[in-house]
Amino acid sequence: MSYTNGHTTYTLEELARINLEAQQAANTAAMAGIPVPASPPPPPPIMGDDRLREVLTHLTCDVEHTPPSQMLNYLIELNTLGMKVPFRKFAEISTLTTFGSLFGRKYKTIDGLSSALMMLLAAPTGSGKGEAFTFWQKQFSRLTVNTNRPPNFYTGSATSAQGLHGAVQKIGTTVWIRHDAAGDLAMLAAPNGSTQIGFRDYVYELFDASAYAAAPMQPVASVAANMRKDEPIHNATVGMLWSTTPTAFSETYSQSVLSTGLGSRMLVTVHDAPAGDSVPDSQVLRDLPGTMFEILAGIANEVADLDAAYANPAEAFKRIARIAYSPDAAALLWRVEQAVNNVRRGVDNKRLPAHYAVFARTSMLTKKIALTAALVRNRFDCRIEYADVAYALAFVVRALGSLAAMFDSGAVGGGDDRARMAAIVGWLRTFATSNHPRVTTKCGTQ
Structure with missing residues (x-):
């Protein structure tokens, strides 16, 4: 079987060699003049109360911060360099979701999960999230300019299940x-009417439809x-x-969203703070190094070949x-699943607040990202290693932990009684110290 990027044809063995050369180049910290960065430092700890810190400690199983593999680290850095407002956090979300989606139809974990993800980034307008998301779209779209096949990226809205089915x-x-x-x-959180309810249900089913041997998505009448x-x-x-x-x-x-398919399937990252600073246009990466472009061509053709093959399912x-797990990777995942069970019991017996149910799918989300990390490293001879799981676990727990902390503080969802009291006190403090003489005088601040 051969693959083409529009001007050069490769065999599968040649693509495997190119992929290996790219990894070797990344490991020697140089590829086409663009330095491979050092491993990123550990992120700052999540601020939260004692309960949350206890839960996070158990869920991470005392695993030390593990950076992504050299190849994944390099892809994230390319994504970052391609942004006018470079911010690695956004580039990491973009890279993991893009490559996880593209690999998801062909590659599954041994227990049947695909690498396709539902990711949501909540960040301020103008922070650079849009250009982070479109970097890989632009690079892959270059490969389909002179072909008859559609790009694998969809940016439109969908207001009905039948519309989304038609697009996919x-x-x-x-x-x-x-x-x-x-x-x-x-619309997913609080659908209004039968059309929106049907759309919500279709999206939830779509998330599970890429599992190994899952039932096909049926068209909507x-x-x-x-x-x-x-x-x-x-x-699908x-x-x-x-x-x-x-x-x-x-x-x-x-709070009610957490008990729905949205709350358990979508991995949310909230960044309500400054992101990066703008760089001159001349410093924005527009074109990938040649070797990387060939790797993308191999991925795009592999995806296209499999999509075409589904004419005969x-x-x-x-x-x-x-893709199998190494023994130590499987052992770490089992520890995570036991920790998740403890959190569930804590929620059920009211020892932990109800919104800690956000951690229920920690293991499943970790497996998906670990599969992506392993495939990026080498999909031709692939096994999910301990380091893949450790990296994925840190990513997932950090996102879920930040969301739980927002619930704790009352910033979203109401939280528990302590969170509501903290929100009220904060509101009163702000109001009492504002520029209202009559109020501030009565409050004893003037």
């Missing part, structure tokens, strides 16, 4: 990017679906890379690769 049926493996997902998020001649989508794989503002997120996300199913 046309595209195949899909990276769904939404730069302003406030309306989409509200409608006039438009009949005109398009919609058919079942086997092994859609990764979601959505963004919104912290304000819009806090107005939508609530039975034959396409034979191409799916199942």
Whole structure:
């Protein structure tokens, strides 16, 4: 079997060699004149009360901070360099979701999970999240300019299940990017009417549809679906890379959302703080080094070949690769699952607040990201290693921990009684020290 990037044709063995050369170049800290950065430092600790710190300590299983592999670290750095406002945190989310989505239809963990993710980034307008999300879209789109196949990226909205089914049926493996997902998020969190309820249910089912041997996504009966001649989508794989503002997120996300499919499936990262600083246009990376471009061509053609093969689902199913865990990686995941069980029991017996149910799918999300990390390192001879799981676990727990801390503080979802009291005290303090002479005098501040 051969692959082409539009001007050069490669065999699978040649692509494997190119992939290996890229890894070796990254490991020697130089590729086409762009330095591979040192491993990023550990992120600062999550601020929270004693209960949250205890939960996070148990969930991370005392594993030390583990940076991404050299190859994944390099891809994240390329994404960062391609931003006018470089900010690694956003680039990491973009890179993991993009490559996890593209790999998700072919590669599954031995226990059946794909690497496709539902990611939401809540960050201020103008912080650079949009350009972080579109970096890989632009690079991959260059590969389809002179071809008849559609790019694997979808940026439109979808207000109905039949509309989304039609888009995925046309595209195949899909990276769904939404730069302003406030309306989409509200529709998933609190659907209004049968159409929105149907859309919500379809999205939840879509997240699970890429699991190994999952049932195909069935078309929704409608006039438009009949005109398009919609058919079942086997092994439907859609990764979601959505963004919104912290304000819009806090107005939508609530305690009740955590008990829905949205709360348990979507990995949320909230960054309500300054991001990076702008750099001159001349310092923004526009074109990838040649070797990296060839690697993207190999990935794009592999994705396109599998999508085309689903004209015969039975034959396409034979191409799916199942990736095993190393013994120490499996042991670490088992420790995580036991820690998650302890959190569940704490929530059930009211020892922990109800919103700590956010940690329920820590293991599942960790496996998905660990699979992505392993495939980026070398998908031709792949096994999920301990370091892949340790890195993924830190990423997931940090995102979930930050969300739990927001619930604790009352910044989102109401929190528990202590959080509500803290919010009231904070509001009173702000009001008492504001420029209102009559109020501040009575409060004894003047």
